[in-house]
Amino acid sequence: MNTDYVTRRQVLKRFGALGGSSLVIGAMDAWDLMGPESPSRPILSGMQPATRVIVLGGGLSGLTVGYELGKLGYNYQVLEARNWVGGLCWSVRRGSQHTEIGGETQVCDFDEGQYFNAGAWRIPNRDQAVLGYCKELGVPLELFVNWSDANYSYEENTEIGPLSGQRVRLREAKADLWGSTTELLAKAADQGQIDVSLTAEDQELLMEFLVRAGYLDNEDYAYRPPTSRGSEERYDLSALLKSGFGSRVRSLYAGTGGPDPVFQPIGGMMQIPLAFQRVIGERIKLRAEVQSVHQTEDAVEVTYRDTGSGEEYRETADYCVCCLPMSILKEIDVNLSSDMAAAVDQTRHSSSAKMGLQMKRRFWEEDDGIFGGHLWSRSLQLGEFSYPSNDYFSEKGVLLGYYGGGNQAGLSEKSLQGRLDHVLTQASKVHPQIRDELESAYSVWWEKVPYSLGAYGSTPRLALREQLSKPDGRIYLGSAGTGTRPAWLEGAIQAAWRTVETLHERVMRG
Ligand SMILES: Cc1cc2nc3c(=O)[nH]c(=O)nc-3n(C[C@H](O)[C@H](O)[C@H](O)COP(=O)(O)OP(=O)(O)OC[C@H]3O[C@@H](n4cnc5c(N)ncnc54)[C@H](O)[C@@H]3O)c2cc1C
Incomplete structure (x- = not known):
């Protein structure tokens, strides 16, 4: 075993031996390891120029695997079937x-x-792995507007009443919902009809808040639509509730992408894989359509077809990291163990x-x-x-x-x-x-779409995830579909990190 090399697991073990579980938990917190997958990049060391790895697929997971293996000196090659990188990041x-x-x-x-x-x-601000690579690789970002009160809502259904078939500005609906509900609350509170004990000071502060938040009249607590709402007319509370606003408008945005701010790369999401490609360069072979992967005790042999010339090539390596979509892996001739083949078969995609x-x-x-x-x-x-x-x-x-x-x-x-x-x-x-x-x-x-045959994967259940994350002989699966967040680039990176860490740990053990 190379003593220069320490994995997070080994460090945690050592912390455990020194200071018991509290020190381990402290260290795990620091690395943010409490979740199902590590959101922090593994800290790996020890160079491996003599080890050959073939990475299948130049989507974000394959590119991350290549990039990180490159830092550790591996002799690696990424095979990508298309004449461009990025996969679903297109x-x-x-x-x-x-x-x-x-x-x-x-x-x-x-x-x-x-x-x-x-x-x-879109890149949620919680997705630190993606944002980290954008910073490291110089991908400029701009804000992605994930919620805007200026936009319309539109429903058509006779059961929802007068707003059916009308486009309604979210800011108008939102102002009126807040206005009408704070008006109800303020009037009830003013008449002592709220069954909570508040001090006189709290009651006063609450009324001040309701008046301000809902644009209520200071005297009679009636809602007076503000000019920033955009039009004088107000929607009736019952009509708003019937048309479904009550289940959509919330104090904080709770839709896909999480809380603001959300980001996007200037010039398109593909700027991220292109930035990886600029660094990895020659080690990515485009138009290389993988046909089969056969492993023995000592090596892995990958056959691929150059889609430009039609010629077939064979490459051997010590290990293969497969970052192909599961839908493609199901179709390819790969000698996986029966447990792994069954697990791959069970994966689903959107x-x-x-x-x-x-x-x-x-x-x-x-x-x-x-x-x-x-x-x-x-x-x-x-x-x-x-x-x-x-x-x-x-x-x-x-x-x-x-x-x-x-x-x-x-x-x-x-x-x-x-x-x-x-x-x-x-x-x-x-x-x-x-x-x-x-x-x-x-x-x-x-x-x-060829080479995708589906959008992002559905999150595999724990037992399936555990199987998919294990090495299968000399083959490792590292695509987003093997982890907890297949529908996100963050998931692709985390799956790649997990794979590089497990592979490197094994190689360093010798
Ligand atoms: C509609 C949609 C919306 C999404 N929205 C978001 C979002 O807003 N934010 C976010 O973070 N994520 C989003 N995602 C998810 C994100 O795009 C994926 O999680 C991520 O790109 C998956 O990366 P991957 O490398 O695992 O797989 P892929 O991107 O599928 O990469 C697989 C690669 O393998 C290659 N390949 C296939 N067959 C072969 C073969 N035979 N030989 C060689 N190469 C082959 C493919 O060409 C491809 O490049 C979205 C995805 C979709 C489809």
């Missing part, structure tokens, strides 16, 4: 193209500089799909005063419809016209034109200009 822009499985070919003809993130698009719509004019900004954020609707079959959080006040922009399950409303069975018609019909209920302003569209239905 920003579609002019020239991007793919042919759907059993379907049509698209070549993106957006204007130069216009793009949309077909996969990963059918998510997205559609980007390049618009001639940023009408949502010019006509509606909307700058980023989403359209809120459960009735429209658009999933998440979103406005770009970049290049405000420029001429054109790309709307995210659809982000939802690929199978919603039978969309995956429809032609590209059929899907576009669906999106335009639905979205024009809120934005009647959308058909006239459309210039170009691009659809990414991930289940139909």
Whole structure:
């Protein structure tokens, strides 16, 4: 065993021997190890230039594995089937193209500089691993607007009453909900109808808060809509509650992505894998479509096809780290143990799909005063419809016209034109200009995308995760789908870190 090399586990053991469990817990806290997976980068040392590792897949997990192995001096190679890196971290822009499985070919003809993130698009501020690499690799970030009160909500359903079929500004609904409920509370408190014992001072402070928070009149505690609400008329509390606002508007935003601020790389999410590629360089082989992986006691042999020349190649290594999507791994000839093959078979993925719509004019900004954020609707079959959080006040922009399950409303069975018609019909209920302003569209239905065959994985249950995280002979699985957060880049990085740590620990043991 190389004595220069210490893993976190070994350090924890030593802390335990020195100071018992409290010292171990202290150290674990410091490294933030209490969660199911370590959010901190493993501190590894000891160079291994004589050990050859083949990494399969140049998505974020494969790139992270390569990058970290490189720091430890490994002789490694990343094999990526596409002619670009990033996998699900794909920003579609002019020239991007793919042919759907059993379907049509698209070549993106957006204007130069216009793009949309077909996969990963937002980085929550809790995702320190992703943010850490952005800092380390020099990827500039900007704010992603994940909630905006300027945006509309739209529901259509006769049971919800007068607001059915009307687009409602979230700020108006929010102001009126707060106004009406604080008015009720303030009036009840004023008449001593609240069954809590408050000191006179607390009662006074509470009234002050309610008046201020809800824009109430100081004298009679009636709600007086403020001018910043945007229009004089107010919505009736009952109508707001019936239309579902009560279950959506909260004191803090609680949607996907977590609390503000949320970030995005300037120029598209793909800037992150591109930054890794700049550092890793030659060690990534593009257009290398892996066909089979065979391991023996002493080595692993990987066969791949150069998709440019059609030629087949064989490479041998001491270890193989497989960062392919599970949906692909299920299809490839790999001699995994029966337990591991069964575990891989049990993994599931989402059918998510997205559609980007390049618009001639940023009408949502010019006509509606909307700058980023989403359209809120459960009735429209658009999933998440979103406005770009970049290049405000420029001429054109790309709307995210659809982000939802690929199978919603039978969309995956429809032609590209059929899907576009669906999106335009639905979205024009809120934005009647959308058909006239459309210039170009691009659809990414991930289940139909070669080399992905699905969007992000579903979180495997603990027992499955434990199996997937174990080495299988000389093969390690390191994609996001093996960990606790497959739907996040953070999950891809954490799975990669876990893999590098376990592999390095073994190699150093000799
Ligand atoms: C619609 C959508 C929205 C998302 N939103 C967010 C978000 O907002 N924030 C966030 O943090 N995360 C988000 N994610 C999740 C994030 O994109 C993934 O968790 C992460 O990119 C997975 O990385 P990976 O390397 O494990 O897998 P992948 O990105 O799937 O990489 C696998 C790689 O293997 C390659 N490959 C496949 N077959 C072969 C073969 N035969 N030979 C060689 N190479 C092959 C692929 O081309 C690909 O590059 C989203 C994902 C999707 C699909």
